[in-house]
Amino acid sequence: MRGVFDIVGPVMIGPSSSHTAGAARLGLMAGKILGERVVKAEILLHGSFAQTYRGHGTDKALLGGIMGFEPEDERLRDALEIARDKGIEYSFSPVDIPEAHPNTAVLMLTGEKGRTVRVEGASIGGGNIRISQIGDFEVHLTGKYPALVVVHRDRPGVVNKITTIIARYGINIAYMKLSRKNRGQEAMMILETDDELTGEMIEDCSAVPEIIKAFAIPSIRGRE
Amino acid sequence: MISFNSIAELVELAQKANCPISQIVIQWEMENNFVAEEKQRAMMLKNWQVMEESLKRGLKNYEKSVSGLTGGDAVKLYAYRQQGYTGEAVLSAAASAVGVSEVNAVMGRIVACPTAGSCGIVPAAIYAAAEKNGNNIDEIVDALFTASGIGMVVEANASIAGAYGGCQAECGTAAGMAAGALVQLAGGAPEIVGNAVALAIKNLLGLACDPVAGLVEVPCVKRNGFIAVHAMVAADMAMAGVQSVIPVDDVIDAMNRIGRSMPSSIKETAEGGLATTKTGLRLTKEIFGK
Numbered sequence: 156m157r158g159v160f161d162i163v164g165p166v167m168i169g170p171s172s173s174h175t176a177g178a179a180r181l182g183l184m185a186g187k188i189l190g191e192r193v194v195k196a197e198i199l200l201h202g203s204f205a206q207t208y209r210g211h212g213t214d215k216a217l218l219g220g221i222m223g224f225e226p227e228d229e230r231l232r233d234a235l236e237i238a239r240d241k242g243i244e245y246s247f248s249p250v251d252i253p254e255a256h257p258n259t260a261v262l263m264l265t266g267e268k269g270r271t272v273r274v275e276g277a278s279i280g281g282g283n284i285r286i287s288q289i290g291d292f293e294v295h296l297t298g299k300y301p302a303l304v305v306v307h308r309d310r311p312g313v314v315n316k317i318t319t320i321i322a323r324y325g326i327n328i329a330y331m332k333l334s335r336k337n338r339g340q341e342a343m344m345i346l347e348t349d350d351e352l353t354g355e356m357i358e359d360c361s362a363v364p365e366i367i368k369a370f371a372i373p374s375i376r377g378r379e
Numbered sequence: 380m381i382s383f384n385s386i387a388e389l390v391e392l393a394q395k396a397n398c399p400i401s402q403i404v405i406q407w408e409m410e411n412n413f414v415a416e417e418k419q420r421a422m423m424l425k426n427w428q429v430m431e432e433s434l435k436r437g438l439k440n441y442e443k444s445v446s447g448l449t450g451g452d453a454v455k456l457y458a459y460r461q462q463g464y465t466g467e468a469v470l471s472a473a474a475s476a477v478g479v480s481e482v483n484a485v486m487g488r489i490v491a492c493p494t495a496g497s498c499g500i501v502p503a504a505i506y507a508a509a510e511k512n513g514n515n516i517d518e519i520v521d522a523l524f525t526a527s528g529i530g531m532v533v534e535a536n537a538s539i540a541g542a543y544g545g546c547q548a549e550c551g552t553a554a555g556m557a558a559g560a561l562v563q564l565a566g567g568a569p570e571i572v573g574n575a576v577a578l579a580i581k582n583l584l585g586l587a588c589d590p591v592a593g594l595v596e597v598p599c600v601k602r603n604g605f606i607a608v609h610a611m612v613a614a615d616m617a618m619a620g621v622q623s624v625i626p627v628d629d630v631i632d633a634m635n636r637i638g639r640s641m642p643s644s645i646k647e648t649a650e651g652g653l654a655t656t657k658t659g660l661r662l663t664k665e666i667f668g669k
Contacts, residue, residue: 156384159408160422162493162530162539162556163501163523166429169483170444170595172495203593210446210594210666212486227429232486280540281494 165282166227173258174204174211177278179231180375181260182220184286184298185274187372191266193221193243199250202257204278214247217260225375226282256285292343293334298375300329300347305360306367309335309342313365317344320359326350341367381406385628386532386573393569400559400569401521404528423520426490430479430502433489437478437499444484446666448596453478456604468507469608476503476607480600493530493539496546496588496595497553499603501526504557504610508564518564525563526556529576536628537635541588541647544638550602551583551634554610561614575617577627579610584630585637587645589652592663598653 167176186193198217200208208214212231219234220226222241230237238245252259256277263273275288276296286296289304296302303321307313314333321328327349335342352371360369381403383389392403405416414422438457443450457474460467476499483489489498501523509519530539533552538544544551558579559572567575583606591597623630644651653659 156411156531156535158412159404159419159524159527159531160426162534163423163527164426164490164492166426166488166490167495168486169489169495169498170486172491175486176491176495206667207593210592212445215486227488229488280542282491 161281167282168216168227168229168231171211172282173278173280174207174213175216175231176226176282177258177280177284178204178213178216178260179220179224179226180282180284180298181276181278181286182217182262183223183225183375184220184276184284184296184372185262185264185272186221186223187375188274188289189264189266189270189272190370191268191270193264194267195244195265196221196246197263198245198247199261200247201250201252201255201259201261204258204260205249208247217262218245221262221264291336294343294345295332296345296347296372300349301351301374302372303346303348303352303357303360303369304372305344305369307342307344307363308365308367309339310365313363314344316363316365317346317360320356320363321346321348324353324356326352326356380410383407383532384535386529386576386631387626387628389528389532390569390573399521399525399563400528400572401524401563404524404531407528420520423523424516427516427519427523429488429490430492431506433479433482433487433498434475434502434506436487437480437482438474440478440481440485442485444481444594444596445486446592446594446596448591448594448662448666449484449600450481452601453481465608468511469611472503472507472607472611473604475506476500477600477604479503480603484596484600492526493534493552493556494541494549496541496599497549497603497606500550500553500607500610501557501560503603503607505560505564507607507611508561508614512564514564522560522564525572526560529556529559533580533631533634536631538638543646544634545641545646546586546588546602547580547583547634548638549588550606551580551586554579554583554606554613557607557610558613558617561611562617565614565618567618571617573627574623575614577623577625577630578616578621579613580627580634581623581625581630582609582613584634585641587641587652588647589645589654590647590649591654591659592666593647593649593654594666
C-alpha cells in the first residue's frame with residue numbers, strides 16, 4: 156500500500172504529475188548522476204513526452220530538474236530562460252525507442268569538468284520515475300532511496316567487499332542489482348540503501364582494487 | 380501492527396479504538412513508514428498551506444495556460460457566487476476548485492490530491508466545509524489524513540491513475556476522499572464517512588478520461604468545480620442518514636472492474652471522447668501545430 160503522503164501529495168508544480176513532476180525528477184536524477192554543474196543538455200523525448208511536451212511543460216521540468224530544481228520549485232516555469240541565462244546549451248528532439256514506456260526521456264549531459272553521461276528513464280505515473288539505463292548499463296533506479304553505483308571488474312568476491320564496507324558504516328541495503336557487459340569484463344552494481352551515503356564510505360569503496368569508479372546518487376525524495 | 384485493506388476495516392479499526400479514521404491512518408504511517416505523528420502533522424499542515432495558497436491564487440487568476448484553453452473562469456464564477464441557484468457556499472466551492480485547477484494549468488504550485496488533474500476537489504470542499512463549521516486547523520489536518528486513508532484503500536483495490544481507470548480513478552477517488560473528510564469535519568462517525576465515500580464514488584463510476592490534446596485542462600479544470608460540489612452533496616446525503624445500498628468496498632470493486640473494461644481510448648490517451656470531437660481535434664492541431 157502506498158503511503159499517506161503519496162495520496163495527499165506531493166506538493167508540485169503543475170500541470171501533470173507524470174509529464175511535469177515526474178519529468179523534473181528525471182532531470183534531477185540525471186543531474187545527480189552527472190554529479191557536476193551541467194553546461195550542455197541534449198534531451199530526446201519518446202512517445203507521449205514527444206507528442207505533448209510543450210503543453211505540459213515537460214521540457215521546462217526536465218531542464219529545471221537537471222539544474223537541481225525540485226518538482227515543487229516555482230522556478231521550473233522559467234527553466235528555459237534560467238538555463239539560457241546560465242549559459243547552458245540545450246536541445247529537445249523527438250526519438251522513437253522501440254518498446255520504451257510512453258513517457259521516456261534520454262538525457263545526454265555534459266558537465267563543467269567535461270564529464271558526460273547518458274541517462275534513460277521514464278515517468279511511470281503519479282510523479283514516480285524509473286531510471287532504466289546509465290551509459291551502457293541497464294539499471295533500475297527510482298530515486299526513492301539513496302543509491303551507491305559501483306562500476307567494477309567482474310571478479311569473484313567484489314560484491315562481498317563492497318557490502319562489507321557498507322555494513323561497517325551501519326547502512327542497510329534496501330535493494331540491489333548487479334549487471335555486466337560480458338563475463339570477466341566491466342560490471343555495475345547498484346545498491347539502494349535506507350540511509351544517505353557518506354563521502355568517506357565512497358572513498359573506501361573506490362579504494363577496492365577491482366573498482367573502476369564508485370559514486371553516490373542521493374535520493375530525490377527530500378521534500379519538506 | 381495496524382493494517383487495513385478496505386474501508387470497512389478502516390472504519391472498524393476506528394470504531395474499536397473509539398477514534399476518528401484519521402488517527403488510524405496516522406498510526407499506519409508511523410508503523411509502516413516510520414514517520415512520527417508530530418512530523419506527519421507538520422507535513423500535512425504544509426500540504427494544507429500549499430492547498431490554501433493555490434486556492435486563493437486561483438480565485439484571482441486571470442492567466443491563461445500555455446495552450447490557451449483555460450484560465451480566468453474561477454474569477455467569473457466567484458464573482459457570480461451570490462446570484463446563482465445553488466447558493467454562495469456551493470458556488471464558492473466550485474470556483475475554488477476551478478481556481479486550484481487553473482493554477483495547476485499555468486504551472487503553479489499545487490498538491491496532487493490524489494493527482495494533479497484532480498487537485499482542486501479536496502482543498503475546495505474542505506475549505507468550504509471549514510468555513511461553514513468553523514473547524515480549526517488541527518481538524519482540517521485530521522480530515523486530510525482521513526482523506527488520504529480513503530485514497531490509499533482505493534489505490535490498493537482499484538486505481539488512482541486515469542491511464543488505468545479513467546477519470547473515475549482520479550476525480551472519482553478525489554470525490555470519495557473529500558466526501559469522507561467532510562463527514563469527519565461535520566462530526567460524523569467513521570461509518571458515516573464510509574457511506575459518504577460510497578455515495579460519492581458510486582455516482583462517478585465510468586467517468587471517461589478524454590482530455591483535449593492530452594492536456595490536464597479540458598474537461599479537467601471545470602470538472603474539478605463540479606466534483607467538489609458532488610463531494611459536498613455526498614457528505615450531506617450521508618450525514619442526513621441516506622444509505623448507499625451498495626457498500627463502499629463493493630463500490631470500489633466496481634470501480635476497479637469498470638476501469639479495466641473501459642477502452643484505452645478514454646483512459647488518458649486523448650484517442651477518444653472529447654479529445655477526438657471535431658473541436659477537440661481542431662484545438663489539438665492549433666496547439667501542437669500538426
